[in-house]
Amino acid sequence: xxxxxxAPRRRRVPDGHLALPVPGGRIPIPRRGLLVGTIASSAxxxxxxxxxxxxxxxxxxxxxxxxxxxxQGFASRIVGEWRLPRIVAAIVFGAALGASGALFQTLTRNxxxxxxxxxxxxxxxxxxxxxxxxxxxxxxxxxxxxxxxxLATAAxxxxxxxxxxxxxxxxxxxxxxxxxxxxxxxxxxxLRAQTEVAMSAAIWGAGxxxxxxxxxxxxxxxxxxxxxxxxxxxxxxxxxxxLGDDAAHAHGVRPEPVRLLVMVVGVALIAIVTAASGPxxxxxxxxxxxxxxxxxxxxxxxxxxxIVGAFLLLAADVIGQHVVPGSAPVGIVTxxxxxxxxxxxxxxxxxxxx
Amino acid sequence: xxxPDTRLHADDLTLAYDRRVVSEQLSxxxxxxxxxxxxxxxACGKSTLLRALSRLLLPSRxxxxxxxxxxxxxxxxxxxxxxxxxPQSSISPEGITVVDLVGRGxxxxxxxxxxxTDQDQDAVEAAMLATNIVDLRARQVDELSGGQRQRVWxxxxxxxxxxxxxxxxxxxxxDIAHQIELLDLFADLHxxxxxxxxxxxxxxxxxxxxTHLVAMRDGRVIAEGAPREIVTSTLVREVFGLExxxxxxxxxxxxxxxxxSRAVRTxxx
Amino acid sequence: MLVIAILLVxxxxxxxxxxxxxxxxxxxxxxxxxxxxxxxxxxxLGLRIPRTVLGLLVGAGLGVAGALIQAVTRNPLADPGILxxxxxxxxxVAIAVGVFGITSPPAYLWFAFGGALVTTIVVYLIGSAGRxxxxxxxxxxxxxxxxxxxxxxxxxxxxxxxxxxxxxxxxESGSIADRGWEVVAVAAPYLAVGLVLALLLGxxxxxxxxxxxxARALGSSxxxxxxxxxxxxxxxxxxxxxxxxxxxxxxxxIPHLARWIVGPDQRWIIAYSMLLAPILLVAAxxxxxxxLRPGEIPVGIVTxxxxxxVLILLVRTQRASAL
Numbered sequence: 025x026x027x028x029x030x031a032p033r034r035r036r037v038p039d040g041h042l043a044l045p046v047p048g049g050r051i052p053i054p055r056r057g058l059l060v061g062t063i064a065s066s067a068x069x070x071x072x073x074x075x076x077x078x079x080x081x082x083x084x085x086x087x088x089x090x091x092x093x094x095x096q097g098f099a100s101r102i103v104g105e106w107r108l109p110r111i112v113a114a115i116v117f118g119a120a121l122g123a124s125g126a127l128f129q130t131l132t133r134n135x136x137x138x139x140x141x142x143x144x145x146x147x148x149x150x151x152x153x154x155x156x157x158x159x160x161x162x163x164x165x166x167x168x169x170x171x172x173x174x175l176a177t178a179a180x181x182x183x184x185x186x187x188x189x190x191x192x193x194x195x196x197x198x199x200x201x202x203x204x205x206x207x208x209x210x211x212x213x214x215l216r217a218q219t220e221v222a223m224s225a226a227i228w229g230a231g232x233x234x235x236x237x238x239x240x241x242x243x244x245x246x247x248x249x250x251x252x253x254x255x256x257x258x259x260x261x262x263x264x265x266x267l268g269d270d271a272a273h274a275h276g277v278r279p280e281p282v283r284l285l286v287m288v289v290g291v292a293l294i295a296i297v298t299a300a301s302g303p304x305x306x307x308x309x310x311x312x313x314x315x316x317x318x319x320x321x322x323x324x325x326x327x328x329x330x331i332v333g334a335f336l337l338l339a340a341d342v343i344g345q346h347v348v349p350g351s352a353p354v355g356i357v358t359x360x361x362x363x364x365x366x367x368x369x370x371x372x373x374x375x376x377x378x
Numbered sequence: 379x380x381x382p383d384t385r386l387h388a389d390d391l392t393l394a395y396d397r398r399v400v401s402e403q404l405s406x407x408x409x410x411x412x413x414x415x416x417x418x419x420x421a422c423g424k425s426t427l428l429r430a431l432s433r434l435l436l437p438s439r440x441x442x443x444x445x446x447x448x449x450x451x452x453x454x455x456x457x458x459x460x461x462x463x464x465p466q467s468s469i470s471p472e473g474i475t476v477v478d479l480v481g482r483g484x485x486x487x488x489x490x491x492x493x494x495t496d497q498d499q500d501a502v503e504a505a506m507l508a509t510n511i512v513d514l515r516a517r518q519v520d521e522l523s524g525g526q527r528q529r530v531w532x533x534x535x536x537x538x539x540x541x542x543x544x545x546x547x548x549x550x551x552x553d554i555a556h557q558i559e560l561l562d563l564f565a566d567l568h569x570x571x572x573x574x575x576x577x578x579x580x581x582x583x584x585x586x587x588x589t590h591l592v593a594m595r596d597g598r599v600i601a602e603g604a605p606r607e608i609v610t611s612t613l614v615r616e617v618f619g620l621e622x623x624x625x626x627x628x629x630x631x632x633x634x635x636x637x638x639s640r641a642v643r644t645x646x647x
Numbered sequence: 648m649l650v651i652a653i654l655l656v657x658x659x660x661x662x663x664x665x666x667x668x669x670x671x672x673x674x675x676x677x678x679x680x681x682x683x684x685x686x687x688x689x690x691x692l693g694l695r696i697p698r699t700v701l702g703l704l705v706g707a708g709l710g711v712a713g714a715l716i717q718a719v720t721r722n723p724l725a726d727p728g729i730l731x732x733x734x735x736x737x738x739x740v741a742i743a744v745g746v747f748g749i750t751s752p753p754a755y756l757w758f759a760f761g762g763a764l765v766t767t768i769v770v771y772l773i774g775s776a777g778r779x780x781x782x783x784x785x786x787x788x789x790x791x792x793x794x795x796x797x798x799x800x801x802x803x804x805x806x807x808x809x810x811x812x813x814x815x816x817x818x819e820s821g822s823i824a825d826r827g828w829e830v831v832a833v834a835a836p837y838l839a840v841g842l843v844l845a846l847l848l849g850x851x852x853x854x855x856x857x858x859x860x861x862a863r864a865l866g867s868s869x870x871x872x873x874x875x876x877x878x879x880x881x882x883x884x885x886x887x888x889x890x891x892x893x894x895x896x897x898x899x900x901i902p903h904l905a906r907w908i909v910g911p912d913q914r915w916i917i918a919y920s921m922l923l924a925p926i927l928l929v930a931a932x933x934x935x936x937x938x939l940r941p942g943e944i945p946v947g948i949v950t951x952x953x954x955x956x957v958l959i960l961l962v963r964t965q966r967a968s969a970l
Contacts, residue, residue, distance in 0.1 A: 037494055038477045038502065039516055049495040076547035133469070136788035141795065184959050188396075194962050197724060200791055201958040202381075204729065204895050208951035211820040212944065230802055257490075263471075265484050273434050275538070276458030276486040304796055322474030352803065359799030366792055 057319040057328055064318075064331045066337060072111050075342045076103055087279075105238070113236040114338040114354070118299045118307055122249055122315070122333020123255055124293035125308030126326040127286050130262055132192035136368075138309040139294045142199030145303035146206045147177025147293060149229050151212050152302070161233065166228060167299040172377045174295035177202060182287060189269075189280050190287075231302040231355020233341050244300050247292070254289045259326050262286055266323050304355050306362025307333050313365075336361065384410050385459070385573065386431065386542055390440035393426050393597070399586040400426045401597035404440075408542075408590075413568040414575045415588035419618050423576045423597040425466070425546055430545045431575065432463040458486035462540035466547050468531055470519040476530050477511060480505055483537035505536035525556035532560060536567070543567065545576035549583070561587050581618075585609050585633045593617045609633035651922050662699040663692060663939050670695075694825070701823045701831055701890055702932050702946070703925040706897060708838050708887035709733075710924020711845045712880045712955055713898020714905065714917050719876045722778075722786055723903070724961065726954075727884045728895025730790030731797070735766030736801040736888035739799040745804060753833045754826045758891035760837075764881040766793060821894030821947025823932055834886040841882030842921060849874055849914030858911065894947045896954020903961065927953075 036041045076088045081102055083091070091099040091317055092108075097261075126136045132142075139145070151173020152166050182190065185198040214222045220288035261282045264272040269279045289351075294308060315328035340357040347355070387407035390579050393400045400423045408414050408431075416424040429435040431442055433449055442449040449457060462483075465476060468616040470479060483505070484498040506512045509529045514522065519530055528548065535543060545564065547559040557580075565587055578584045585605040592602040595617045601608045610633075614622045620637055663675045674688045688918075709727060716725045727733050739762025743755040769789070854867035862869050887894070905919035928946065931953060935944035 035499060035503075036479050036496070037499065040475065040477075043494075046493055047494040048491045049498075051493050054648075134788065136792055138834060141788055141791050186964055197962040198959050200729060200787055201955040201962075203791065204951050204958075205955035207818060208948040209896075211444060212948045215820065215945070216942075226802060226806060230799075230806060242432065260485070260488075264482065266469065266471045267466065267479075267482060268465065268469040270463065271468045271534075273454075274432060274463035274535075275483065276453075276455035278454050284790070305799060309792065316473070320473060323471035335381075336541055348540050353806075356799065356803040356806075359796055359803065362792070363796040366796060367791075 054319065054321055054325070058326050060315070060319040061328055061331050064328075064335055068115060068331070068334055068335050071335070071338050071342060072115070075111055075338070075346075076107050078342070078346050079107060109238045110233050110236060110240055111338065112339065113241055113301070114341045115334040116241070116244075116248060117233070117301060117304070118311075118334035118337025119330035120251070120293045120297050120333075121254035121304065121307040122311035122329040122331070123252075123326055124290045124297075125310075125333070126312040126315070126324045127255070127258070127262070127290035128308070129312050130266060130324050130326075131283060131286050131290070132196055133266075133309065134196060135301075135313050136193060136309070137192060137196050138312070139290055140303065140305050140308050141204030142196060143181060143206065144174045144178050144291055144294055145298055145305065146203045146210065147297040148174035149210055150206050150213075151176070152228055153210055153225045157213060157217050157221055163240070165358065170302075171295050171299040174298055175291065176236075177206065178287065178291040178295070188295070190283055223356055227353070228302045229305040229355075230353040231358070232353035233301050236301055240300055244296055247296055251289055251293050251296070254285075255293075255326060257287055258282070258286050263273050263323065296359070302353075302355060303359055306339070306358045306365065308337050309362060310365040311336055313369075380618075384408055386442070386444055386575075388427070388431060388437075388440065388442045389428075389552070391437045391442070392429060392439035393423065393430055393435060394438050395435075399597075404597065404599065405591065406599060408468070408573060408575055409442065411438070411568075411573050412590040413565065414573075414590040414592060415583045415584040416575070416577045416592045416594060417579070417581055417617075418594035418600075422594045422617075424594050426597075427594070428544055428546050428575065428577050432461060434463070455486045458540075460540055461542045461544060462535050462538040464532060464535040464546060464548050466550070466576055470527070474519050475515070476511060476517055476519055476522075477502065477506070477534075478535045478607055479519055480532055483534035486538060500535045501539050505533040505613050506536075508536055508566070509533040510559075520597045525552050526537070528552055528560065532563065541571075542573045542575070542585055546573065547577050547579060549578065549580070557583065581609075581614070581635050584616070585635070586627060606631050609635065611635075620621050651919075651926070652928050655922065658926050658933070659699055660879040661933050662702065663695050665933050666691065666695060670763030671926060688953065691949040697826070697828050697831060698823050698932070699929060701826055704831065704835060704838055704885045705891045705894070706925035707842060707921045708883040708918040709894060709897040709928070710901040711842055711917055712883040712887070713881075713924075714902040714913070714920040715845055715848070715852070715876050715880050716898065717902050718913050718916075719873055720786060720858060721856065721858075724899065725785060725898030726896055727880065728893060729787055729794075730766070731769075731793040732763050732766045732790070732880065732884045733888045733893035733895065734794040734797050735769075736760075736885055737893040738762055738801060740889060740892075741763075741801055741804075745808070747929045751829075756830075756834055756837070756885070756889045760881055760885035763885040763888065764877070766790075767877050767880050767884070767967070769793060771795075808916040820945045821888075821950070823891045823894040823928075824943065824945070826833065828892060830890050834890050837882050838886040840881045841886065843941060844875060845883070845917050846914070846921075848879065849912075849917050852913040852917075853874070856911070892947060893929075894950055896950045896958065897928055900954055901927060901955050904911035 037050060037052040040055050042055055042058060043050040073085060073088060077083045077085060083099060086105055087099055090096055091103040123371050128139045129135055129137050150172040151169040155166050155169030164260070181195065181199050181202050185194045188196065213226060217225065261277045264275050264277040265279060265282055272279055297304065311333035312329040313322045315323050315332040319325055319328050337354065340355040340361060344354045344357040345354045381409040385406045389405050391406065392402045402425065404426070416427060417429065418424045424434065430437055436450065444452065444457065444460060480502050481498070484501060485500065488494070506515060509532050511526065511529050511533055514526060519527060522530065532548065549560055561583060564574055565574065588605055590602065591605045591608055593600045593608065593613060600617050601613055609624055611622050611624050614620055614635055622638055623636045624633050625636060660672060660675065664670050664672060670691055671689050673690065678688055678692050712727045713725070716730065717723055717728060736759045739758040740755050743749040744756040749755050809859055818855045851867050852870040854862040854865045855869060855872055892898050901920045901924040902916055904923055909915040909919050928950070931944040931949040935946055935949045938944055
């Protein structure tokens with residue numbers, strides 16, 4: 025056995041990480057996560073540029089790039105006002121959904137514990153249906169109703185799940201109970217409504233980016249930016265919480281306030297997206313697990329989930345618009361994604377047991 | 379009795395879970411730089427006391443005092459830099475590597491302004507060296523054996539670099555070789571000047587390693603002091619309800635409890 | 648036991664009496680035994696009798712299915728509604744009706760069975776993890792996720808075909824109104840087989856409740872118990888959903904009530920569930936008729952409102968163990 029005489033290079037950060045120098049030390053960045061993030065971001069750019077070329081007035085890639093950066097008249101209008109906002113929305117909303125899912129799945133320690141399954145989307149839907157059936161609906165009113173509905177549902181679920189603290193398990197079950205309740209309320213309201221009203225509510229309920237323009241993006245931009253900052257603040261205590269309440273407490277993290285904060289940030293992320301575009305299912309469920317598997321990381325990477333979520337939503341929207349004959353709302357495409365994801369999950373589980 | 383100048387002591391505690399009261403008017407003082415071990419039968423309140431000392435459980439009455447101030451008045455991270463805890467059960471996130479998990483123990487020393495520094499790196503390396511897991515550093519914690527995993531958790535607690543370390547039944551589920559290995563590690567830590575408070579279920583291990591032994595029953599402290607002074611067959615009978623003989627441990631000279639066998643008892647009766 | 652029988656009869660009578668037009672007890676009795684002269688009452692009762700019978704049968708089916716699922720998965724929070732079994736069954740029926748245009752009950756009943764079977768197997772795959780302890784949260788979430796996928800696909804189909812929209816709406820929420828005798832007549836025999844099978848499985852389920860290893864040590868065949876239980880659940884949920892659409896929480900609440908009355912013996916739990924569940928379902932249906940007179944709330948919605956608080960209460964009082 026040869027002895028390695030070369031002096032070991034002094035490690036500056038834990039194995040498998042890159043050091044990002046900041047004032048006060050360095051931030052360890054997981055190497056593989058960085059790689060996956062870079063690849064995924066490139067994929068997003070490719071899909072985005074492709075999407076900008078597609079539509080009733082096809083353009084070539086050079087034309088698109090020219091139209092983006094200089095005034096090309098009609099082409100710039102198509103790209104800048106019709107197509108780009110939708111793509112930006114898909115990326116931003118997808119990232120928010122992915123991040124929200126990552127936060128919740130880490131909090132509940134369950135890969136299925138995503139906010140749309142636990143019920144916040146259903147509450148938002150209830151709020152929207154109420155506004156549509158009572159007030160006739162207009163974008164702002166419906167969005168406000170959805171936001172209120174989602175947040176109220178989250179508050180109710182939290183309070184009901186609280187018993188000397190909130191455990192992931194209780195949170196999930198209470199969420200399911202409340203979802204079932206609200207889901208039947210929704211069905212009931214739709215049953216009693218006139219067909220046209222029910223239809224327009226159902227359309228909203230399918231989740232679509234077609235009504236999202238620069239105005240809507242502008243309104244959601246600031247809250248989402250604040251929430252992005254909030255997410256970054258909350259990640260480190262959340263990582264400690266992953267180790268169990270006792271270990272987290274021993275490290276100086278107060279479990280309950282952190283859990284509450286994580287839930288607030290997570291719910292706010294998905295509520296804003298739902299308010300702007302209707303409930304979009306399964307991005308929050310699938311993106312975190314896909315990100316985790318790709319980057320082979322410890323726990324669920326929040327940044328990675330955001331990037332994967334952005335990619336999934338963008339891809340889903342492009343598919344819904346250009347691949348599906350007759351164009352389908354993005355929410356329907358994500359349901360199919362969700363179905364495939366669940367089947368893959370099942371096959372995985374089945375294979376593990378046989 | 380209570381020495382008011384110890385760093386960590388508890389005054390007149392009432393400890394309860396929901397409605398169930400575990401201890402009342404419990405006072406205890408942890409001698410500085412001692413290796414204190416708390417023993418007692420199941421459900422005697424030893425783990426509860428440890429949890430109170432580590433801030434995990436808020437006493438309904440009385441307070442735990444650290445460095446002259448009530449422990450509840452400390453900011454969470456502040457306290458975490460002075461008192462560390464190796465909990466009984468912890469969860470390891472799926473897919474986490476050993477070196478990452480040990481690194482999580484550095485959290486109390488970090489913040490928005492102070493990210494990962496050389497001190498953190500050194501603390502992690504030293505902790506892994508002390509617990510003999512350096513060659514496991516890239517392995518996933520899920521794949522390790524029970525004994526190895528416990529050493530990783532111990533390393534995480536060590537990386538926290540606290541002068542006072544609380545250990546909640548650290549040797550459960552370990553085979554005897556690993557139990558002794560871990561206890562020897564703690565003894566080394568103690569020799570280096572740290573204060574250790576451990577809950578152990580094995581009375582003989584406790585007698586061997588403790589410099590200060592606390593025997594509890596039904597939420598009360600029955601006796602405390604150096605093992606040589608307090609471990610007698612009378613004490614064992616009173617605390618555990620077990621008939622025994624106490625002899626001198628041939629290896630260390632500390633008291634060793636040898637339970638009486640039934641044949642002997644029947645013969646005597 | 649006597650109390651239960653009395654409640655059953657009371658609830659049945661109430662169901663026949665109460666509605667948009669109340670029929671007095673005396674007239675109900677006379678119509679039943681065939682000596683009434685009131686033809687209006689006859690018409691009304693002509694609708695209510697099948698409705699009540701349907702309610703009793705569907706209730707029994709769901710209650711026992713819930714008891715079986717809870718026993719086999721060792722999960723006290725399982726319910727064929729939450730676990731998506733009923734959603735899968737209803738989805739299959741919606742496909743039969745909406746896509747294939749099948750409207751005769753004997754035909755779409757088989758779709759209902761198919762849907763229930765597939766979803767139950769899916770739940771079984773995720774739920775029975777051999778040595779590892781079954782995670783209640785994981786199965787429940789899987790069921791919810793499956794239900795969400797199915798709901799999404801249904802709404803996609805609905806948006807694509809607005810005419811089918813109204814027909815589908817009927818299958819989104821459980822209701823026992825206006826279903827008619829045909830479905831009952833066709834489905835009842837299968838339901839009966841399912842109930843008998845469930846009763847016979849009681850003893851094996853007692854063994855399974857102790858854990859796979861111990862059950863095997865006691866001589867019980869765990870795989871065959873599970874398979875028979877799946878068959879029974881398929882029959883019960885398939886028929887219940889084919890008759891009434893997806894109904895949640897009946898299978899959750901009733902086994903707990905039965906256990907509270909009669910203890911942990913599965914044989915008794917199943918027997919009592921068979922009697923208690925119809926009471927709940929018919930009572931819920933009656934409630935739905937009272938609350939919004941002269942309109943009605945479909946029974947599936949009433950059970951959701953009754954069951955959600957029960958589920959929340961259950962999870963709050965049970966010491967929630969690890970996932």
